[in-house]
Amino acid sequence: MSLFKRGKTWWISFTTPSGERIRCSAATEDKTQAQEFHDRLKAESWRVAKLGDKPKRTWDEAAYKWLMETQHKKTHHDDVAKVDWLQQFFRGKYLDELTRDEIARIGELKLKETSPATANRLLALIRSILRRAALDWEWIDKPPVIKLHREAKRRVRYLTAEQACLLIQELPEHLADIVQFSLSTGLRRSNVTGLEWSQVDLQRRVA
Secondary structure (H helix, E strand, C coil): CCEEEECCEEEEEEECCCCCEEEEECCCCCHHHHHHHHHHHHHHHHHHHHHCCCCCCEHHHHHHHHHHHCCCCCCHHHHHHHHHHHHHHHCCCEHHHCCHHHHHHHHHHHHHHCCHHHHHHHHHHHHHHHHHHHHCCCCCCCCCCCCCCCCCCCCCCCCCHHHHHHHHHHCCHHHHHHHHHHHHHCCCHHHHHCCCHHHCECCCCEC
16 A cells, blocks of 8 residues: 555555555655655656666655654654654755755744744754765765854843842742742743652752
């Protein structure tokens, strides 16, 4: 069977003329899109086997390989979400179709709904995947140049000891405790409010 479902997602399975078994996710719940992707992969495998062409790789293959190789990253789940968002634009496209202009267009679309910093993280992911495709996997000759958006510079301020004391005095007791603990440890708000007793050792005075 060339197409089959796992959950809601369509998968592709076929044997190339050289006898290699291809099985991969089409990364879509739309059967028509999955069929188009299948046909492109099958036609490409025929050209490689019969005409000696260098295999053309798709964005889907590169994104999947990247996610498999970077599962150890702390931001892995964020990368999965970014790739999922990008599928609406890049699904089934060959890597050499992802030009500088096309990627810039996607970056502008993302910028309309998020901050420059968030759009830049998306562009940085695309850049990392394409760089690895060129330099490590040798799937493309060279990656396109990807420019990031200008981000506003933020001034970093620190409270003086006197300001910290005044702040704590003005807060209700439960908030004063949180602020004092935060200032003493340097932890972020989410780390403080999410702290569990299993992570606290009162005898050693360690959190």
